[in-house]
Amino acid sequence: QKEVEQDPGPLSVPEGAIVSLNCTYSNSAFQYFMWYRQYSRKGPELLMYTYSSGNKEDGRFTAQVDKSSKYISLFIRDSQPSDSATYLCAMSATAAGNKLTFGGGTRVLVKP
């Protein structure tokens, strides 16, 4: 079993809908949680960074962490076709700048 599980999708939504993404993990030592967006054949781009449990909002993006359930989520409001990409969750036990353990990524398609 992988340390971080993520539904591969694809997740198809109409433009303007809310995109809901999540990851589950097994390592209770993870404290730093990140979401990256990756366009085809490009490097991952950092979207959100959260330390420990709680919610964080940045524009159209909201990240939630529930350490008791070992479950993290990313919500994208008012989705746009430009949001079509693969979304990767990543976690670290020691620091955001140290070894990251990634999920397999969820492919999202926002249809105009």
Add this chain to the structure above:
Amino acid sequence: ETGVTQSPTHLIKTRGQQVTLRCSSQSGHNTVSWYQQALGQGPQFIFQYYREEENGRGNFPPRFSGLQFPNYSSELNVNALELDDSALYLCASSSPPGSGGEQYFGPGTRLTVT
């Protein structure tokens, strides 16, 4: 501010050959991490360099090695290439380990081993 850059963009090698990939860190970052991303999968941590020394290593064999230079740039070397080494190799830079800074990724080098 200059972002993370990697070279070459892509290359093709034959099984058994050796390859060197290069990375320049983002301005102000002195820590570099390397990841391997197979097609359709998430990146896997290879190792990290800080102050020109290896600072953590993932589950990769010794034929994967690296260097970091005084200007914080880094190289990833892979010897005795195998078909399964075909992947996107990503470099990420960050501020010193434990400082709380996030990792920022370069565009990657796509390696194909035939």
